[in-house]
Amino acid sequence: MGKDKLPSKPNIFLLLLFFLPGNTPLNTEPQYMVLVPFLIHTNSHEKICVQLTYLNESVTLSATLEYLGENRSLIDDVVSEKDVFTCIPFSLPKSNSTSVAFLTVTVTGDTLHFKSRKSVLVKNSESLVFIQTDKPIYKPGQTVQFRIISLDKDFYPLNEKFPFVYVQVSG
Structure with missing residues (x-):
């Protein structure tokens, strides 16, 4: 009931359109x-x-x-x-x-x-550097696999090279 019926109150937006001048110079x-x-x-x-x-x-x-x-x-x-x-x-x-x-x-x-x-x-443009490892915790003697990703301000990959990577092992 009422789904296909037109609204009984006039739509104010449609009424305002009639009051806009039609021949306004650009x-x-x-x-x-x-x-x-x-x-x-x-x-x-x-x-x-x-x-x-x-x-x-x-x-x-x-x-x-x-x-x-x-x-x-x-x-x-x-x-x-x-x-x-x-x-x-x-x-x-x-x-x-x-x-x-x-x-x-x-x-x-x-x-x-x-x-x-x-x-x-x-x-100056700055890059973001993310370092990701394959596991959160390693046991002594395990091989650490990691990757380093450098991104620009819009998170697009940069072709930056890192001269060295220093890994600190704490135990």
């Missing part, structure tokens, strides 16, 4: 959006993505990363399409400590000018 002002990780890892593949919409003229798009006293140009291109979305891969060298980098994005045309400067944190 925003056609030029806009941009920049996507970049808040935390950038060194010696790792990172990306910066830029979206430009509703362009009405050709513009010059540039993105510069200021890191460890150097300015690194990530993109410097002329865009003539009305809408564009592009991602640029980059990587940063390892540093002595965690530091801050500054990303500056500039979009310049005859009548258009966007400029934004934001800070991002740069941290």
Whole structure:
């Protein structure tokens, strides 16, 4: 009883749809959006993505990363399409400590000018090392079988080599 019946009270969501204006003009002002990780890892593949919409003229798009006293140009291109979305891969060298980098994005045309400067944190990439043995406890004289796995921050295997392995036996 009541499973196949329509609800007796009107659905408020459907009523709200009727009150939305149907001829609302779309925003056609030029806009941009920049996507970049808040935390950038060194010696790792990172990306910066830029979206430009509703362009009405050709513009010059540039993105510069200021890191460890150097300015690194990530993109410097002329865009003539009305809408564009592009991602640029980059990587940063390892540093002595965690530091801050500054990303500056500039979009310049005859009548258009966007400029934004934001800070991002740069941290050395770290690996995780797991050591696994075939048994939790060994008796004297037994052969210990083990493996060592090194993973990156996303838990993907790394091709790291360990110069030596030190095994301590306590008894």
